[in-house]
Amino acid sequence: MFKASAINLLDLQPEQVNSWLQSFDTVISDCDATLWHDDTAIEGAADVLNALQTRAGKRVYLITNNGLKTRHEIWQRAQRLGFQLPNETHIISPTQTIVDYLKQTTDITKRAYVVGNAAIARELNDAGIESFGAGEPEQLQPDVKWQQFVQRELSQPAAVANVGAVIVGWDEHFSYCKIARACHILCSNKDCAFLVTNKDAVHKYPSYHIPGTGAFVAAIEACAEREALEMGKPNPLVLQPLLNAAALQPERTLMIGDCCKIDVTFARNCNLQSLLVGTGSYQLDTLHANPQLPRPDVFLPKLANLLPYI
Numbered sequence: 348m349f350k351a352s353a354i355n356l357l358d359l360q361p362e363q364v365n366s367w368l369q370s371f372d373t374v375i376s377d378c379d380a381t382l383w384h385d386d387t388a389i390e391g392a393a394d395v396l397n398a399l400q401t402r403a404g405k406r407v408y409l410i411t412n413n414g415l416k417t418r419h420e421i422w423q424r425a426q427r428l429g430f431q432l433p434n435e436t437h438i439i440s441p442t443q444t445i446v447d448y449l450k451q452t453t454d455i456t457k458r459a460y461v462v463g464n465a466a467i468a469r470e471l472n473d474a475g476i477e478s479f480g481a482g483e484p485e486q487l488q489p490d491v492k493w494q495q496f497v498q499r500e501l502s503q504p505a506a507v508a509n510v511g512a513v514i515v516g517w518d519e520h521f522s523y524c525k526i527a528r529a530c531h532i533l534c535s536n537k538d539c540a541f542l543v544t545n546k547d548a549v550h551k552y553p554s555y556h557i558p559g560t561g562a563f564v565a566a567i568e569a570c571a572e573r574e575a576l577e578m579g580k581p582n583p584l585v586l587q588p589l590l591n592a593a594a595l596q597p598e599r600t601l602m603i604g605d606c607c608k609i610d611v612t613f614a615r616n617c618n619l620q621s622l623l624v625g626t627g628s629y630q631l632d633t634l635h636a637n638p639q640l641p642r643p644d645v646f647l648p649k650l651a652n653l654l655p656y657i
């Protein structure tokens with residue numbers, strides 16, 4: 348319904364909203380700026396997601412590009428903030444998508460080199476996949492020349508032996524040494540998987556902007572001369588496990604999110620319906636001023652606006 352119309356549900360008659368509510372039986376909701384900001388739930392969002400399940404009988408999943416926590420840890424956060432979900436399989440997270448992908452496509456007796464945070468290593472470890480590098484600050488020391496680093500770390504066969512994947516996530520310790528190691532592994536073995544939690548280039552906060560994982564990925568892609576496989580939105584691959592399990596019908600599934608470029612694009616890529624909420628960076632004014640942005644089917648200023656209709 349309302350395909351790419353970006354219509355504000357608050358401008359519709361209640362019976363039209365009710366009929367729209369009947370057009371889907373599964374809901375997939377983005378988390379950051381849709382359900383919560385950092386560790387604070389957005390007012391009324393939990394009431395809506397819980398009512399969609401208990402009153403309207405919808406099946407609800409949460410999806411995030413956040414690779415700083417394992418799937419289980421994201422589920423724990425959701426529970427703590429009041430979002431009731433049956434179990435962690437109702438969370439779609441890049442760390443778990445990476446594990447699922449490695450299990451299906453690679454030899455998981457091989458190690459993974461992680462340019463990223465410790466949550467990626469925890470998720471891999473829980474699945475029995477050995478990794479190294481995650482959460483470690485690998486910097487060139489002031490008294491060491493780069494040639495010495497290369498000689499010591501990269502020129503030995505052991506540097507690439509038994510490594511089956513390079514995985515990149517958000518990494519506050521990102522460094523020349525890490526790019527060099529990732530480049531060396533990927534260039535030495537064309538069969539090595541190259542997976543990233545997401546390609547979000549920048550994180551925009553009211554008073555500052557900081558580089559996102561996409562900025563780190565771009566640096567490694569440039570020198571490795573390979574394109575990384577994105578294991579987060581908007582890549583439709585992340586929905587594949589649920590599709591394989593016949594857990595949802597795309598045309599009867601609603602994607603809720605706050606970001607046109609990521610969430611609405613993901614909905615389009617997967618043939619899902621879409622609801623944009625204005626609790627992030629995009630308002631209806633933003634859509635009108637930027638006609639090139641993908642338009643959602645429907646819009647609400649905030650998720651809480653939906654509660655009276657459920």
Ligand SMILES: [Mg+2]
Binds near residue numbers: 379381604
């Ligand atoms: Mg978001």
